[in-house]
Structures are given as structure tokens and as C-alpha cells.
Amino acid sequence: MDTPNAPEPRSKRHWTSNSALLAALAALTLVLVWVAQTTQERIAANQRSGITAGLNALMPKGSYDNDLLADAFTVIAPDLLGTDRPVTVYPAWRDGKPVAAIIRPIAPDGYRGPIELLVAIAYDGTLIGVQVLQHDETPGLGDAFEKREAGWLDDFTGRSLQNPPQQRWTVRRDGGDFDAFTGATITPRAIVKAVRRSLEFYQANRDRIFAAKGN
């Protein structure tokens, strides 16, 4: 008809059907926005309850007497705590004396992205325990610490910056003392690194952490 490469004339029906489709998709997007707004509160509450559950798992009821959430404050330490956003620290007191500090750092080099941790450190620098709050690791492989190897996180209890010495604060594969789990090395390596860095942060900032007595 015309030159071989000329575009076909668009019929009116073509325009109306495409406009109708765009309108329908826009409407659907509005539904999504509405759902996102409505669920925002609940999702935030779920995350908070996850933190509370983690704190309770790490610090048994009688070991402290302050309100952990109320006394919490934030610090920014991108090198040691894994993010340049504020990281929450929960100091724990009993009878007016500092007992422990729980830090909520990030392990930035997980296999699929950052892993959010809760690291509980006793006043003298020994690890009380580690919990994983949020992660995106591969189900079945990187998330072994949740189901398959549920005892793996217990290995951290009692450790400190001297135990093991600094060179051995990594996974066995890199010459360290910590086991990895079958099928995943990057995830345990990232968690071990983040825990050690949290210990270093605590050591450097202990006085600062317990300076403000939040009563």
C-alpha cells in the first residue's frame, strides 16, 4: 500500500481499547496502594512483635528489670553495625547495675541481601546469644539456622572477642572455629562476621552505652 515501512494507521477502536486497558490497570494499581496502606500498620506491628520475641528469647525474664524498648536508643556505626541507618541498642539493667546490652545490627553480606540480627552481650563482653530477625536467604539452604540446624545459633553463647581469638572468628572453611551448614557458606560467614563486629562495637562503646541511665 504505502511505503513498506510506514506504520499502519491506528483505528479509533485501537485507541479506546488501549485507553480502557490503561484505565483498568490504573484502577488495579490504586487497589494495590490501598492494600499497602491498610496493611502497613499490621506489618509494622508484626515486625515489632518479632523484635520483642527475639529479646525475650535472648534475655530470660528475671535477668533484667528495666523496660528494654523504652530505654533503647539508636547509634550509627556503618563500619561495625552493617548499615548507615540508625541501629537500635537495648541496654539492660538490674538493681541499677548494667547487666547486658542487646544490639540489632545488620549483616550486610548475606547471600541474598542483608540479614537483621539481635546480638545480646553480657556486661563483661561475653555473648549471651544471637537471634536472626529478618532475612531473605534461600529457603532450604541459607535458612538452615531456622529449622534444619536450629542449634547453630547456640554455638555463639559464651563466646567473646578472645574466645576464639580474632583470626579464628570465622567459618571453618576460612580457617576459623564456626561451622557452616550444608549447602550454605556465605550465610553463616556473614552472620559470624556481623556478630564479631558487634562485639567490637560493644567493646569500644561500652561506657557510652550505659552512660545514660534511662529510668
Place this chain on the structure above:
Amino acid sequence: MLDAPDNSTTAVPRDTLLMLALCPLLAVSDTVPNAIATAISLLLVVALSSSMLWLLARFIDRDIRWAAGMLVTALVTAIVERSMSAWFHEIRQSLGVFVPLLVCNVAIVYRFSTARSAGMRLLREALALSLAAAAALVILGIARELVGRGSLFHDASHAFGAWASFAETVVFDVDMGFLLAMLPPGAFFAVGLLLALYNAVHNAHSQRREAGR
């Protein structure tokens, strides 16, 4: 290219491509609650998005069928994902990245559908396929969990709420089951075995039918 749905467009047969599209879901079928949750999410996404596409069928030209399908599926998946994070956040954490990835799985199903337009035929085909996939996932979940950790419905109360704890059974007590069954490669082995079983039954059945003629 976008609207020729038969085998001639691809070097790999269509059925194989559809199976590959559903493969990522295998990673999350290691326990029964995970498998059930994935199956339900898949069915939900397919049902909602194919219904939407059916409603909009008369506005979708052949040229833009794939783009429209992807957009609708992405929107529906986002809605499902947010709802899961709000009301079922434990299982949402358990399934990890595979909830958003449902977009890919389902979009491929639409891409390789034999329906000529986004209408009723597409809806029926997508639903049938996802029902089959859901059933396969649940069977896989049962098999893998039994072999891998000797239990059924492990952590069901986590996933579905406290009422589901009645379902948590330990069939046999093993310290560390057949680990391979719990790992993603084990899922592929299991699928292979399932397919072999299906073929065996199917062939025996058609042989018997032929012999009976």
C-alpha cells in the same frame, strides 16, 4: 512471535518450559506447611490474575497480551504478598523471596498458553495448570518432609496459627533424616521420581487399554 503459541516457536517443548516455570517453587516445598502455603499463594495469584485478564480480554490486543499479563500478575502478586506479610507473616518469612517470584512463574504460564486471547480459555488453562502444580507441591511436601525429617506438618502452628498444632505429628524419630530430601536438589530428584511413576502408571494403563481392544 508473541501470539504463536505452538511448539514451533520454541526449540524446547512447551510442556518442558511450563514445568521449568514452576521449578523455583520446589525450593519451598520442604515441609508440608510451606508446600501448602505456596500452593495456596500460587492458586490465589493465578485465580485473581487470570480472572482480571478475562474481564479485560476485550481490551487486550494480541501484541500486548504478554505485557498486560505481566502487569496484572505483578499487581496481584504484590497485593497477595502484602496481605501475607500482614496476616501470615511467619509463613511469609519462611517462603522468603519466592512469594514475589510468583510473578515470573505465572507470567510464563500465560506466555505459553494455547489460548488465542486473554479470555475464558486462558483462565481455564491457567487454573487447571496451577491446580495440578498445587497438588504436585503438596505431594512433594509430604514426601520430602517424611523422608527428610520424619514428621508431618512441622511447625504448622507457626504457619497457620496455634489451632494447627494438632496436626504436628512425628511419624518416626530421626535425629537427622535423609538430608538430601530437605535440600532443593532433593526436590528435583523427587519430581523426577514422581514423573517416572506417572509415566509408568500411564503407560501400563494405555497398554492395558490397547490390549483390551
